Amino acid sequence: MTEVERAAGGVLYRRSGDRVEVCLVHRPRYDDWSLPKGKLTGGEHPLAGALREVGEETGAEAIPQLRLPDVDYVMPDGRAKNVAYWLMAATTDGPVRDTGEVDEVAWLPLEEAVGLLSYAEEKTVLAGVAALPPVTAVIALVRHARAGERKAWAGRDELRPIDPIGAGQADRIATLLTPMRPRRLVAATPLRCAQTLEPLAAATGRPIVQDGAFAETSGPDGVPARVASARARLAELRGFERAVVCSQGKLMPHLIASLTGAADHRPFKTPKGDGWLLTWAGERLLGASRL
Secondary structure (H helix, E strand, O other): OOOOEEEEEEEEEEEEOOEEEEEEEEEOOOOEEEOOEEEOOOOOOHHHHHHHHHHHHHOOEEEEEEEOOOEEEEOOOOOEEEEEEEEEEEEEOOOOOOOOOOOEEEEEEHHHHHHHOOOHHHHHHHHHHHOOOOOOEEEEEEEOOOOOOHHHOOOOHHHOOOOHHHHHHHHHHHHHHHHHOOOEEEEOOOHHHHHHHHHHHHHHOOOEEEOHHHOOOOOHHHHHHHHHHHHHHHHHHHHHOEEEEEEOOOOHHHHHHHHHOOOOOHHHOOOOOOEEEEEEEOOEEEEEEEO
């Protein structure tokens, strides 16, 4: 089986008065207009790669907001390629850093940008963005990092700390989510949840607030009430536009299923140190995508 070349990029947008403009780049090597994107390096996370490529090709810093549909196609040499795209809000602009790849940047209204793009697949991505309502809030919901085995811990379970592998996962979460510029960091009450967010707190300068609404219950009978409490708290956090919440594995699948309206919570099972990007337009959940 032919290995798929993986890449990532973004639909970078900004508001100019009453209109929305998106950023396209011109690549002299191909003489085309495209969305900023590029190949992932090594084991690079697609979101990290998308932010890096957008920064290099446009000079802009951006806040990731929503995972968009991937684009799959076959390159002229016969290789299969997959591009993961995110919707991103530009916070700054600057000179193009990868001048060997890009020689011109254009900020255009959505309709004009669709017309200028060289590739039908990217036109489809941009048309999908044009149909979206404005994003009002983004919350990353992560499961705490690895904390060893529960049965090997002699103390109270709430005090079980993350282990060395968990510390590495916490660093990875910080690297991935710092570009979100979260305004609130919230952790469930167990120590391991707060420890998971400590590197992110150090990177962003935000304090960690502990909240029992995101802690798992002692048994399944308490799950519906806890999900209701967590949903109410998420509704409050949406008012801050961007937040990161660290929760636990027995609550998160039920919470996400409730938010998405799914009948089965099992597809939302989340490994330790992993999570979801939840995106809202007002009270409407636009997407719940795995980080």
